[in-house]
Amino acid sequence: MNDLPSFRSEPGTERLTLCALISIGCLLFAAVPALAQADLAGATTKLTLQVATAMLGERCRRVEAPDRASFASVSLHRTFHDDFDAHPLLNARWVSHYAGGAAWPEARYWGGDGSDFRRKTSYNGEQQIYVDPHYGGRETTPLGLDPFKVSDGILSIVASRTPPALKAVLFNNEYVSGILTTQSRFSQKYGYFEIRAKIPVGIGVWPAFWMLADDGGWPPEVDIMEGRGQRPGDIVMTTHWRIPDTQRVERCGFDFQVPDASGVFHDYGVLWQPDRITYFIDRQPVSEIKVPVGFNDPMYMIVNLAMGSKTFEGVGFVDGESPATVAFEIDRISAYQIDER
Template identity: 70%
Template sequence: MAAKILIAVSFLAIASPAAAQDELAPAPIELTLHIPHDAPGERCIRIESSDPRPLRPVALYRTFHDDFDVGPLQSGRWVPHYAGAVTMPESFYGGGDASAPEHKNRYNGEQEIYVDPTYRGRGTIPLGLDPFRVKNGILSIIASRTPPALKQVLFNGEYISGILTTQRSFSQKYGYFEIRAKIPVGVGVWPAFWMLANDGGWPPEIDVMEGRGQRPGDVVMTTHWRIPATGVVEHCGFDFSVANAWMDFHDYGVLWERDRVIYFIDRKAVSEIKAPASFEDPMYMIVNLAMGSKDFGGVGFVDVCSPDKVEFQIDRISAYQIDPRSEETAAK
């Protein structure tokens, strides 16, 4: 990516042992969050626990939910394709040389191949590789070293892993989007829950949660946007230190309103930014476990110290829409 103008990085300890230990907490049908009452400023800021600003409630109702009682490819909510233009899955994952990974040299340095049971790689028949496992209501996206016998057919990729998107089934403009998960660690480990515009463009991008595998408990929350007048891409976000994030489940969410984007950990607001002017289209959700990065600090390229197998454990993913009455209250 090009150099960004607005970049903010900071650290905030989050202490919520009750939420962390309540691993199978259900997602409510209705939810109320509390955010600062005043209008957001021009730059993104952290929201400290000592923030003196008055709060206002935001009432929400659930519009999407998966608690992974069945496999993600059985529910009809997800497709196992890398995010991109709406037509990209058919063209990029059709097999043959068109599927060859180019991330390491041309893009962000990822060293995994995203697979699913129907993926063929260079071959002509499905390889039957399944990176998704469901047990006791927990989805695991599993990244593992590519079997030597499949290296050639999988373009010599270092790892096989999985990605899920709601690109075909669900997108929404405004609202609250949340994942409850454990954040895996290790050299080259890069888990994420994020959102892209349904029109296939980039940016906008909302990174609800990204983990830095070599920094246990370090969670990154970032907004990316393009300035319409200049075309310049900018981003702004913060790092947060979440105690035992690799051992305990926590809620990571984002509230997208007309005038602001607010990030939450265990449903407590931790940062906010004025909604960029380019945030006009509905967005869909993406969850994935990448391996390797050349630009995202604290991840690094995979090496002999990287785990042979790593799991990104997810309890649930939900989305909510804003109750119109909350918007009326905010306008007063």
């Protein structure tokens, strides 16, 4: 979801990148059993998760029918939480555009406040621009466009077709939408990062919750949750890293089926430990990978609703059948740190 050569986890499809890098796909489909929701409605200040203890190989793997005797408990304490009782831009938790960093290779990406380089990921072929009430596009006067709606403790990031009168001002993007990041506000090395959300669907719809290194470099990248808009219930979880000797970017991840994901809130999370990264759905482990090379710096969180993709299978370009308005509903976003033993 960034404006860099980025890999996503489409089965059998290599991502188009600036350097024509070759990726590794370990992408399979797995059904996630229905789990009780009552225990997941809140984000308590303390949390315990179950993780595997078996040795890991060099590739990611699914966690299937786990033998509880081979699992260990990890206790955590909460370090970040937003349950969206208020507009997300009223506090100091979130930034409504990419903030950038010296390690990113495309310096122009962080152009002036009036540019669109901080507000879309061009290499992915996205067709939206991320706005907020203070953004004026090509103009110096704010347009007052607000993609963030809060009602009864639920944040909706709303993507809608760009008003014709504003299209030129907004760099001819087909949609206006929203992004929130904690870059420069909150980052953490190790711990558990989680979103509770409904995953919107439709042609061109691409919701995501993911993490990048706080130093501005890429990769590493952790895609905690991505939705394929044309495949309701298809949730993607992927890890990206770079091989230092060859500079080749690799990835490994899986698709999971959560049939009611668009209509029911579920928890999607990742536990980053010194030796392994474990992905969770409804706090049940579903896949894991040995921590790849390059995961040395704290990471920050990103949540966004993109529209259109030339690189992420199952999204597609927006067309006449794409929804005029679509909402990514989010109940809460939380982070936890691992307790010291």
